[in-house]
């Protein structure tokens with residue numbers, strides 16, 4: 001969608017909140033709580049941003065962008081090149097981090113700008129009268145978007161910051177222990193926080209613990225090997241060399257495949273497969289989905305795989 005930047009608010013020196021509207025459409029595609037959009041930047045880069053407005057607000061999307069000086073340049077461009085009135089190209093929302101509708105209780109754990117998907121979730125849970133609590137750790141104090149969170153969550157918001165007047169540290173073991181059986185945990189933030197939540201919930205059923213990643217897996221020791229792709233509809237075989245992804249090779253072969261992050265975190269290049277031993281290297285697919293789905297940008301196969309293409 002060709003949208004317009006309707007408003008930009010400086011939440012802090014590092015974080016800007018962009019309100020996006022469509023010039024012709026009053027109603028935008030539905031964005032369930034936890035959804036993100038791909039923003040196609042002026043330089044051709046694509047970045048994923050969680051929608052951080054009220055999901056019931058149909059006429060606009062909100063995204064919060066933290067300037068990352070050591071990043072890949074997308075956040076700097078967002079901060080510097082877009083002003084009120086700018087045209088901005090945005091995908092329809094996609095949700096890799098949905099709330100579990102059958103959960104009895106939800107515990108949301110955020111670190112820094114990883115708070116963004118939880119704002120739409122908190123709006124929704126609060127409106128539903130659902131049982132939830134939000135644990136929010138940030139070096140910065142006040143942390144990004146705190147004012148709106150206080151309005152939505154009230155006493156269900158727990159802030160942890162070493163820079164507040166009363167410094168507190170988030171202890172996942174303590175916060176997540178002794179939870180009733182129907183509790184689901186959702187975490188988004190820096191890798192250290194995700195690892196700590198993962199360790200604290202290692203005994204939990206995996207379907208009750210949900211992570212949203214915006215960074216690629218750091219598996220420096222992974223050694224890619226060549227493999228073959230069989231195309232189910234034609235029976236033809238295409239070789240994927242060790243130094244290329246299945247996505248690149250298939251695109252070179254003429255397949256028009258969607259892709260965005262090319263890091264295994266956005267979910268746009270998902271493809272079904274019928275047989276083969278897939279090496280999953282993405283951060284999107286749940287364990288049960290991995291039985292017959294793979295992410296072509298990062299995942300590979302041992303020897304060969306047959307794709308539903």
Ligand code: FES
Pocket residue numbers: 258259260261262263264265266267268269270282284295296297298
């Ligand atoms: S392009 Fe984002 S997961 Fe493959």
